[in-house]
Amino acid sequence: MITVKHISKSFADVQILKDVSFVFETGKTNLIIGKSGSGKSVLTKCIVGLFEPDEGEIFYDERRLSDLKPKARKEIRKEIGMLFQASALFDSLTVEENVAFPLNMFTKMTKEEISDRVNFCLNRVNIINKNQLFPSELSGGMQKRVAIARAIAMQPKYLFCDEPNSGLDPVTAIVIDELIKEITDEYNMTTIVITHDMNSVLEIGENIMFIDSGENKWTGTKNEILDVKVKELHDFIYVSKFLQQMKRKR
Amino acid sequence: MCKDNYYCLFWIISMIPAFGKYMTMLYSIFLKPEKFSIYWKRFVDEVIQLGLKSLFIVILMSGFMGAVLVIQTASVIESAWIPDYTVGFTVKQSMLLEFCPTIISLILAGKVGSNIASELGTMRVTEQIDALEVMGVNSIGYLIGPKILASLFIFPVVIMYSMVFGFLGGGIVCYATEIIPVEQYIEGIRSFSEDNFGYVRYALIKTSVFAFLITSISSFFGYFLKGGALEVGKASTKAVVYSSIFILIANYILTQLILI
Numbered sequence: 196m197i198t199v200k201h202i203s204k205s206f207a208d209v210q211i212l213k214d215v216s217f218v219f220e221t222g223k224t225n226l227i228i229g230k231s232g233s234g235k236s237v238l239t240k241c242i243v244g245l246f247e248p249d250e251g252e253i254f255y256d257e258r259r260l261s262d263l264k265p266k267a268r269k270e271i272r273k274e275i276g277m278l279f280q281a282s283a284l285f286d287s288l289t290v291e292e293n294v295a296f297p298l299n300m301f302t303k304m305t306k307e308e309i310s311d312r313v314n315f316c317l318n319r320v321n322i323i324n325k326n327q328l329f330p331s332e333l334s335g336g337m338q339k340r341v342a343i344a345r346a347i348a349m350q351p352k353y354l355f356c357d358e359p360n361s362g363l364d365p366v367t368a369i370v371i372d373e374l375i376k377e378i379t380d381e382y383n384m385t386t387i388v389i390t391h392d393m394n395s396v397l398e399i400g401e402n403i404m405f406i407d408s409g410e411n412k413w414t415g416t417k418n419e420i421l422d423v424k425v426k427e428l429h430d431f432i433y434v435s436k437f438l439q440q441m442k443r444k445r
Numbered sequence: 446m447c448k449d450n451y452y453c454l455f456w457i458i459s460m461i462p463a464f465g466k467y468m469t470m471l472y473s474i475f476l477k478p479e480k481f482s483i484y485w486k487r488f489v490d491e492v493i494q495l496g497l498k499s500l501f502i503v504i505l506m507s508g509f510m511g512a513v514l515v516i517q518t519a520s521v522i523e524s525a526w527i528p529d530y531t532v533g534f535t536v537k538q539s540m541l542l543e544f545c546p547t548i549i550s551l552i553l554a555g556k557v558g559s560n561i562a563s564e565l566g567t568m569r570v571t572e573q574i575d576a577l578e579v580m581g582v583n584s585i586g587y588l589i590g591p592k593i594l595a596s597l598f599i600f601p602v603v604i605m606y607s608m609v610f611g612f613l614g615g616g617i618v619c620y621a622t623e624i625i626p627v628e629q630y631i632e633g634i635r636s637f638s639e640d641n642f643g644y645v646r647y648a649l650i651k652t653s654v655f656a657f658l659i660t661s662i663s664s665f666f667g668y669f670l671k672g673g674a675l676e677v678g679k680a681s682t683k684a685v686v687y688s689s690i691f692i693l694i695a696n697y698i699l700t701q702l703i704l705i
């Protein structure tokens with residue numbers, strides 16, 4: 196469980212996050228949704244400690260991030276898997292080496308064990324026979340999937356996915372969503388998914404936070420979201436004429 | 446004049462935070478590595494990347510530099526009173542003391558410095574450095590540490606190659622053009638050999654300092670880059686300019702300290 200309390204963050208006098216509070220629950224896929232530029236990526240970077248929030252507190256289960264010494268922070272980070280919005284694969288390493296990187300760095304696994312684990316993770320994201328390619332030789336969607344494989348390689352307790360299925364075709368997008376849901380259940384992880392894809396929201400949105408201009412405007416589940424009254428969220432969901440018609444029929 | 450002083454002061458004051466950041470960076474390099482074997486592999490990679498891949502250009506430059514030095518010195522010394530081996534001696538002195546350590550280091554600042562800054566800058570822009578940090582890796586230690594150590598190890602070797610090929614270049618010119626007899630040239634290089642060890646040591650000390658300056662300054666500009674792809678280009682230019690300036694300053698100070 197990750198608890199966020201009253202987080203604020205500004206860049207050069209522009210306030211990006213305004214008093215955001217939320218509880219990301221264990222064993223559930225927690226979604227952060229919102230328009231482009233609303234501060235979703237900044238919020239996750241605050242949570243993992245890449246940005247220092249100006250105000251507010253972050254708790255990893257019982258551990259308060261700001262209380263921790265650098266060493267203890269490092270320990271938490273080993274429990275975090277993160278998929279960056281632009282994949283952030285190491286471009287000097289092959290696909291295989293990318294996924295093996297955290298395993299090589301932090302575990303005492305043997306070569307065979309690492310190789311097995313890497314292939315297992317790559318299989319799960321449906322990347323097969325691409326082990327020796329470099330990230331620049333992959334399509335954007337494939338890079339994203341390799342990055343997911345790298346994020347789950349260490350079996351993290353906390354998984355952050357910044358737009359895991361943007362740039363993927365609808366079929367693969369659903370496969371990835373289901374994969375994230377599956378491993379969350381399987382390993383009882385605290386998973387945080389950033390998305391603006393309504394398909395994902397309705398598929399895996401067990402605990403949703405809607406953020407608009409840096410403010411937490413609505414929280415709920417996928418079952419509640421279609422009947423929402425909050426104007427900003429309503430506008431976010433029912434953008435197209437088609438969806439508005441669908442709503443009227445319901 | 447007063448205004449110039451003011452700007453100069455302002456520039457120096459504005460450098461202080463950057464210098465603080467640079468010092469913190471150097472400190473982070475020496476934190477305990479997560480896993481030694483991985484750092485060792487990184488070190489070997491960097492030795493190849495920074496040193497061996499620069500060897501060709503260094504050898505080429507040194508060879509031509511030696512050749513040109515021989516021709517120029519020989520054409521200046523026309524008096525019959527000055528023995529021919531003076532040419533060899535002059536070439537030796539200038540190569541060992543200045544050309545190999547300083548000029549080649551400036552070349553390396555251009556080649557290696559821009560390479561380092563753009564590599565790290567790209568990693569910053571594409572969030573690869575953030576990815577390392579989130580994993581719990583000491584990204585400065587992992588990325589920059591091996592570069593600095595590798596350059597401290599390999600640049601002196603590169604400079605020794607440069608010396609050898611510089612002399613060789615000069616020798617080839619003597620042989621081919623008979624501007625002075627080859628034997629005289631060799632005698633010149635061998636002359637006053639009791640000082641040679643001191644000169645080489647001086648050259649290698651200088652090179653090590655320059656190696657440190659090039660890699661650390663270029664890493665600094667790449668690692669702490671802010672912004673996008675455009676800034677990567679700017680950072681690599683800055684890396685080259687600042688490493689060159691600091692090489693020149695250090696060169697002056699070291700010469701004053703060691704030779705005088």
Ligand SMILES: Nc1ncnc2c1ncn2[C@@H]1O[C@H](COP(=O)(O)OP(=O)(O)OP(=O)(O)O)[C@@H](O)[C@H]1O
Nearest residue numbers: 206211229230231232233234235236237238280391
């Ligand atoms: N490092 C930074 N420095 C300054 N401003 C930043 C920085 N990172 C993000 N911002 C600003 O913060 C705001 C929110 O950015 P963020 O990346 O969180 O958006 P987002 O919700 O993830 O959007 P998207 O869905 O397009 O990824 C933007 O206005 C952006 O300009």
Ligand SMILES: [Mg+2]
Nearest residue numbers: 235236280357
């Ligand atoms: Mg984003």
